[in-house]
Amino acid sequence: MEPRFSARLTDLQASPIRQILAAANRPDMISFAGGLPAGESFPSFALKVPTAILQYGPTEGDDALRECLCEDLARLGLAVSTDQIIILSGSQQGIDLVAKLFIDAGTRVALESPTYLAALQVFRFFGARLAPFTPADAGNGDLFRERPAFAYVIPTFHNPTGYCYSDAERKALARVCDREAIPVFEDDPYRDLAYDPCDRRPLCAYLRESPWIYQGSFSKTLAPGLRLGFLAASPALVPHLVRLKQAADLHSNRLSQWLVLNALKRPDREVRLAALVEAYRRKRDAFDGALHEHFSGFARWEKPQGGLFFWLHLDVPIDTRLLLDSALADGVAFMPGEPFYADHTRHATGVLRLAFSHASEAEANKGLKILSERVRRFVDGARL
Ligand SMILES: Cc1ncc(COP(=O)(O)O)c(C=O)c1O
Known part of the structure; x- marks a missing residue:
């Protein structure tokens, strides 16, 4: 006999982001998927913990x-x-x-x-x-x-x-x-x-x-x-x-x-934050440069003033969920835009969310090159 679950469980769909993050954990994967902070930004704690x-x-x-x-x-x-x-x-x-x-x-x-x-x-x-x-x-x-x-x-x-x-x-x-x-x-x-x-x-x-x-x-x-x-x-x-x-x-x-x-x-709290912000600013600028190199002419985006994400609009409004499997197979993880909409079941948005925080600058360039080739091939295939 199946256990009888609550009615509300039917509304709990598996989060697409967790499924993508699971794939993104592969060691060879370049991940633009989750809003993961850069691992090298984490503080180290060498403190004696009070037992209280x-x-x-x-x-x-x-x-x-x-x-x-x-x-x-x-x-x-x-x-x-x-x-x-x-x-x-x-x-x-x-x-x-x-x-x-x-x-x-x-x-x-x-x-x-x-x-x-x-x-x-x-x-x-x-x-x-x-x-x-x-x-x-x-x-x-x-x-x-x-x-x-x-x-x-x-x-x-x-x-x-x-x-x-x-x-x-x-x-x-x-x-x-x-x-x-x-x-x-x-x-x-x-x-x-x-x-x-x-x-x-x-x-x-x-x-x-x-x-x-x-x-x-x-x-x-x-x-x-x-x-x-x-x-x-x-x-x-x-x-x-x-x-x-x-x-x-x-x-x-x-x-x-x-x-x-x-x-x-910590007395150096502001200094540490300023260094973190500077490191992310550099990553953002490098990511923006790589987007210009690989996506110019068939996508548009705003350079974000803060946070961790680029929101990339392809000129052709394909359903970006359909790109995901082949991108993952090529070693690049990203977040399709559709699930972020309140009415996501209805439309193909042609938008991708790309986190610039996690990959190194070299990985980001390589990953965006692969992704742009995937997108071009998909769009050309859809036009045939
Ligand atoms: C807008 C927003 N709210 C809340 C959260 C949850 O953050 P946490 O639970 O790690 O504080 C996130 C995480 O990415 C987020 O982007």
């Missing part, structure tokens, strides 16, 4: 880390008290908690389309109906006619597009959310990876009325294996989120919290 942190801890997270984050957020323009901060087991957990807070079967969730794949997966899992918008719609009065339970946004170095909202777009969206009383869920894991000057003030800092949740991550600037992120939320939401987190995992790993606190308190 091996005990169970508070669900909200350890106070010293929350206080440190409180100071960081004040510098960004988000004045919160320590009580408003919850440490997360990766910011992915914040997406799960916010989904549990708001979503019943059929609940409307407004989000950018395309958007972060694993957020789409979680919102769908809880039965959300997705109401897509684009940053260009931000000031549009009709934006939230369908009364979503909340709006999920990635205004700074968006995943997958790399887009960074201007201050005017941030203010316009905050104004509409305030007027319509739509809670805002701002996801901000890439904000420190800024290669050019651009507006980065959190959108939540412009809200006056609406409830909000702002979250960040230590995955991209420290190490994803620590599985640590945090959220700050308007006071009325915090007790609910704490209870949901308690039910999920009691509290986040205290060893990771302690390691992160030590990293944040």
Whole structure:
């Protein structure tokens, strides 16, 4: 007899990104697929661990880390008290908690389309109906006619597009959310990876009325294996989120919290971040150069001002999922664009997401050459 699984399990499709990452782990693979930070960027820790942190801890997270984050957020323009901060087991957990807070079967969730794949997966899992918008719609009065339970946004170095909202777009969206009383869920894991000057003030800092949740991550600037992120939320939401987190995992790993606190308190914190940003800026520029060499004349892209991704639009809107097997067979992993759209089953987008963070410059050039040949062959075949 088959075990009887919950009805919601039918909505949990295998994440395409995990399947691609599994293939991307082959030692000979050049991977542009996952948003993996460069391995050489990880900090080394030679610290004597206090045994006290091996005990169970508070669900909200350890106070010293929350206080440190409180100071960081004040510098960004988000004045919160320590009580408003919850440490997360990766910011992915914040997406799960916010989904549990708001979503019943059929609940409307407004989000950018395309958007972060694993957020789409979680919102769908809880039965959300997705109401897509684009940053260009931000000031549009009709934006939230369908009364979503909340709006999920990635205004700074968006995943997958790399887009960074201007201050005017941030203010316009905050104004509409305030007027319509739509809670805002701002996801901000890439904000420190800024290669050019651009507006980065959190959108939540412009809200006056609406409830909000702002979250960040230590995955991209420290190490994803620590599985640590945090959220700050308007006071009325915090007790609910704490209870949901308690039910999920009691509290986040205290060893990771302690390691992160030590990293944040290091006197060379800013110097280390500046070096990391410089290393990624060089990778981004080299990647852009390699794209010009191999994709000029049949694709377009914006050089991202920050984050980890290029969002490459082919001139011919093929279904890029169909390229994946042959690219993997040739030793190159990338993310097809289609699954990032709220309505991905319907269209071929001709867009690829390429992470420039992981491959070396030489590998990136080689991988893009192979990929461009694959694309050309596919497009020529489709024209016959
Ligand atoms: C937009 C966005 N949100 C959340 C996450 C999850 O990050 P983590 O759980 O590692 O903090 C990612 C990871 O790539 C992301 O791109």
